[in-house]
Amino acid sequence: xxxxxxxxxxxxxxxxxxxxxxxxxxxxxxxxxxxxxxxxxxxxxxxxxxxxxxxxxxxxxxxxxxxxxxxxxxxxxxxxxxxxxxxxxxxxxxxxxxxxxxxxxxxxxxxxxxxxxxxxxxxxxxxxxxxxxxxxxxxxxxxxxxxxxxxxxxxxxxxxxxxxxxxxxxxxxxxxxxxxxxxxxxxxxxxxxxxxxxxxxxxxxxxxxxxxxxxxxxxxxxxxxxxxxxxxxxxxxxxxxxxxxxxxxxxxxxxxxxxxxxxxxxxxxxxxxxxxxxxxxxxxxxxxxxxxxxxxxxxxxxxxxxxxxxxxxxxxxxxxxxxxxxxxxxxxxxxxxxxxxxxxxxxxx
Amino acid sequence: xxxxxxxxxxxxxxxxxxxxxxxxxxxxxxxxxxxxxxxxxxxxxxxxxxxxxxxxxxxxxxxxxxxxxxxxxxxxxxxxxxxxxxxxxxxxxxxxxxxxxxxxxxxxxxxxxxxxxxxxxxxxxxxxxxxxxxxxxxxxxxxxxxxxxxxxxxxxxxxxxxxxxxxxxxxxxxxxxxxxxxxxxxxxxxxxxxxxxxxxxxxxxxxxxxxxxxxxxxxxxxxxxxxxxxxxxxxxxxxxxxxxxxxxxxxxxxxxxxxxxxxxxxx
Amino acid sequence: xxxxxxxxxxxxxxxxxxxxxxxxxxxxxxxxxxxxxxxxxxxxxxxxxxxxxxxxxxxxxxxxxxxxxxxxxxxxxxxxxxxxxxxxxxxxxxxxxxxxxxxxxxxxxxxxxxxxxxxxxxxxxxxxxxxxxxxxxxxxxxxxxxxxxxxxxxxxxxxxxxxxxxxxxxxxxxxxxxxxxxxxxxxxxxxxxxxxxxxxxxxxxxxxxxxxxxxxxxxxxxxxxxxxxxxxxxxxxxxxxxxxxxxxxxxxxxxxxxxxxxxxxxxxxxxxxxxxx
Numbered sequence: 001x002x003x004x005x006x007x008x009x010x011x012x013x014x015x016x017x018x019x020x021x022x023x024x025x026x027x028x029x030x031x032x033x034x035x036x037x038x039x040x041x042x043x044x045x046x047x048x049x050x051x052x053x054x055x056x057x058x059x060x061x062x063x064x065x066x067x068x069x070x071x072x073x074x075x076x077x078x079x080x081x082x083x084x085x086x087x088x089x090x091x092x093x094x095x096x097x098x099x100x101x102x103x104x105x106x107x108x109x110x111x112x113x114x115x116x117x118x119x120x121x122x123x124x125x126x127x128x129x130x131x132x133x134x135x136x137x138x139x140x141x142x143x144x145x146x147x148x149x150x151x152x153x154x155x156x157x158x159x160x161x162x163x164x165x166x167x168x169x170x171x172x173x174x175x176x177x178x179x180x181x182x183x184x185x186x187x188x189x190x191x192x193x194x195x196x197x198x199x200x201x202x203x204x205x206x207x208x209x210x211x212x213x214x215x216x217x218x219x220x221x222x223x224x225x226x227x228x229x230x231x232x233x234x235x236x237x238x239x240x241x242x243x244x245x246x247x248x249x250x251x252x253x254x255x256x257x258x259x260x261x262x263x264x265x266x267x268x269x270x271x272x273x274x275x276x277x278x279x280x281x282x283x284x285x286x287x288x289x290x291x292x293x294x295x296x297x298x299x300x301x302x303x304x305x306x307x308x309x310x311x312x313x314x315x316x317x318x319x320x321x322x323x324x325x326x327x328x329x330x331x332x333x334x335x336x337x338x339x340x341x342x343x344x345x346x347x348x349x
Numbered sequence: 350x351x352x353x354x355x356x357x358x359x360x361x362x363x364x365x366x367x368x369x370x371x372x373x374x375x376x377x378x379x380x381x382x383x384x385x386x387x388x389x390x391x392x393x394x395x396x397x398x399x400x401x402x403x404x405x406x407x408x409x410x411x412x413x414x415x416x417x418x419x420x421x422x423x424x425x426x427x428x429x430x431x432x433x434x435x436x437x438x439x440x441x442x443x444x445x446x447x448x449x450x451x452x453x454x455x456x457x458x459x460x461x462x463x464x465x466x467x468x469x470x471x472x473x474x475x476x477x478x479x480x481x482x483x484x485x486x487x488x489x490x491x492x493x494x495x496x497x498x499x500x501x502x503x504x505x506x507x508x509x510x511x512x513x514x515x516x517x518x519x520x521x522x523x524x525x526x527x528x529x530x531x532x533x534x535x536x537x538x539x540x541x542x543x544x545x546x547x548x549x550x551x552x553x554x555x556x557x558x559x560x561x562x563x564x565x566x567x568x569x570x571x572x573x574x575x576x577x578x579x580x581x582x583x584x585x586x587x588x589x590x591x592x593x594x595x596x597x598x599x600x601x602x603x604x605x606x607x608x609x610x611x612x613x614x615x616x
Numbered sequence: 617x618x619x620x621x622x623x624x625x626x627x628x629x630x631x632x633x634x635x636x637x638x639x640x641x642x643x644x645x646x647x648x649x650x651x652x653x654x655x656x657x658x659x660x661x662x663x664x665x666x667x668x669x670x671x672x673x674x675x676x677x678x679x680x681x682x683x684x685x686x687x688x689x690x691x692x693x694x695x696x697x698x699x700x701x702x703x704x705x706x707x708x709x710x711x712x713x714x715x716x717x718x719x720x721x722x723x724x725x726x727x728x729x730x731x732x733x734x735x736x737x738x739x740x741x742x743x744x745x746x747x748x749x750x751x752x753x754x755x756x757x758x759x760x761x762x763x764x765x766x767x768x769x770x771x772x773x774x775x776x777x778x779x780x781x782x783x784x785x786x787x788x789x790x791x792x793x794x795x796x797x798x799x800x801x802x803x804x805x806x807x808x809x810x811x812x813x814x815x816x817x818x819x820x821x822x823x824x825x826x827x828x829x830x831x832x833x834x835x836x837x838x839x840x841x842x843x844x845x846x847x848x849x850x851x852x853x854x855x856x857x858x859x860x861x862x863x864x865x866x867x868x869x870x871x872x873x874x875x876x877x878x879x880x881x882x883x884x885x886x887x888x889x890x891x892x893x
Contacts, residue, residue, distance in 0.1 A: 014890060014891055014892065015890070015891070069729070069892070072733050073732070073733065074729055074732055074733070074889070074892070075889045075890075075892055076889065092732065092733075094735050097733055097734060097735040098735050100733065101733070102729070102730065102733045104726075104729065104730070107725070107726050107727070107729060107730060108730075109730040111745065113650060114646055114649060114650060115649065118645075118646045118649050119646075121642050121645070121646070122639065122642045122643065122646060124642075125635075125638040125639045125641070125642040126635075126639055126734050126735065126736050126741075127734075127735065128635055128638075372805065372807045372810075374805075375805055375807035375810035375811070376810070378810045378811055378814060379810045379813065381814070381817075382810070382813050382814040382816075382817040383813075383817070386814070386817035386818060386820070386821075387817060387820060389821075389833075390820045390821055390824075393821070393828075393829050393830065393833055394679075394824065394828070396829075396830055397686050397687055397828035397829065398679055398682065398683055398686065401686055401687045401828060402679075402682075402683030402684070402685065402686045402687075403683065403684075404682045404683045406682075407678075407679070407682040408678075408682070524660065527660040527661065527664055528660060530664050531660070531663060531664050531667050534664070534667050534668055534671055535667065538671050543671075543675070544675065544678075548678050549678065550678075
């Protein structure tokens, strides 16, 4: 199949003027500005098949939003080529604009002082959606997201989650072939985020629209995306399935020990590098291990070779209250990936 | 405790000043817009009336009287504090007021102090300019300038208090800014910013006298130019102190009720 | 499961003009919805303008108590002019005023990002968003004032009332060009309101007939800062007619402002696109 999105060595740098505080700064700023060059993207290449659901991960400033802006035609790449739907996005041809959609969790596209249904009506006119089709789509989307009763409420009076649902409906009414979602679940509570995810998965499955999503919420990525792209400081760190990232024989060994050894003691006992052991705080801990009393759990990253020796070493020295082997959470893998990269340890594929 | 309370006021003043002057060009443009252009408009109008229309005097005022009044009025209208009132209404409407309710500083006072910082600086400059110009060219009495400027300053606070009370309409109604616009029209007329109040027929005099707005441009100009006696000035000053108290009460009441409503609606 | 239309059944036919007209119609409808929410708006909109016109009338009444004519304009001619200016300004308020209040949101709040992905020009969307139904009332009020003073002002009336329509359109267009020229600076400074406010400072030169000004000021108002186009020139055209070279001048200036605005809008967009990350 022809890929629907292609990135070839995309670089994006931008200059911002350095404006200092102090005397005459504005004059200087106007007459002789000093420019600082930033590199938001440093050569990123990949391609995406139609109908894919791709997650884009990275810390703040990694270049995720820049990439989405390039694909949705808001800004041109400094070098390299971006192609979406076989077009150059930055030309923003009419045909292109009618087939894409961009949702930014931080910016509303619906004007808040209107009831949602009136804001949608404007989008209907903008995208020239025939009346009948419009009604069918709105009915379907509102049903999937369970907001039929809220359509006549002024958007500003809706809760954050409801508002985001409306934003999504607004973004999808024209049945875009490519949807860019920048942090759609930001600020939402667990339940609302889950609802939204279910909807996105359903929409992707039914309508075969290609969706690219950025998120800080790893749940979003693991539950939705068949593929993840990880960016770090403008470079592609990983491109593949989320399963592959976490699997490769790696497991997390969970132990709660009567003696409560420190990180250093555990590392010395098990011969496992200290970076591969964590004591997550109760609130970060993955679901399923609460209610085990107040003893903190230690998580050790092990693989099939090191599992048995590690266990033996621990059992020889400590009294376990609880033991368990878990799949690696994506969140941890990514955290480690960034740390490793930062400290110069092996780069993963 | 009292130093602490003074602390935030000082910080707000400093912050407002730095904020305004960080954008020097824009600051100058604002000064230009607020002072120079309206004055040109007035001068041009008087030119039309006297030179093109052939009038020799208006309501007992000569061409030079009016020119002198207009030019002097720039010195006192500079202290006028921008769009504080609109800012207050916006804060209520958009909900950013919540950030202020958490702080020890009163929102109304905070907005005023921060916004008026650059104006106070300008007022200082105007005071010095007025005294120098008066000493060299006459017209303005240099020794009267400080007292006149004080009155302009008090008048400006009263104006702000009344504006803040009007801005509290935003607690109930989203389009409160339109009331503020009406108020601004009235104020520009009743303060003497738009034209010399003496041009109004004698029978209309009670209209502008029953509002405090003339205390912030017309009054100071009249005193600085020696048209008011010291007695008249001090009577007006005493009156302005009464208005100050009235304004304070207005703000307390309107914002007290409004804030309670705001909080009960969940901010 | 219901049979939902597929992605392929994309968009319907229709020319660009029809599209823009439909978007405009929806905006008109939505503004009715909006004003139904803020009902009291009507009263204040009317009051603001009534106060304004009262201030202007009293100002000129006071002046004309002392002089017979100003630059050849009698009191009633000035009132006729004020009526026109009022109507022209109300027309601008109807379609554009509130949109320009929010203009800086395009950059400050990043609204442009979303608008640019829509298949309609972003300026069209942002400048047709708010339409004030109640300002219409003030247009009629202004025309009423003109009718009241038409005869004493020496306006011949009859078929000439028809020329009011193009002149009102011209006045509104001139205000649009000027306001835009003062607003386009959003791309360069986040204090663009300082510049936008200059518009209102100069606007006080617009609400007086241009022949009363000294020649230098008048030249400015007819060329570099054509505030006289909003009310004064059309009112003069209605009362006395314009000379051919004046028609040439106003056409030239308007064309210039169109290209000026287009140039800076494009420059600003380029800057916006190169500075954002």
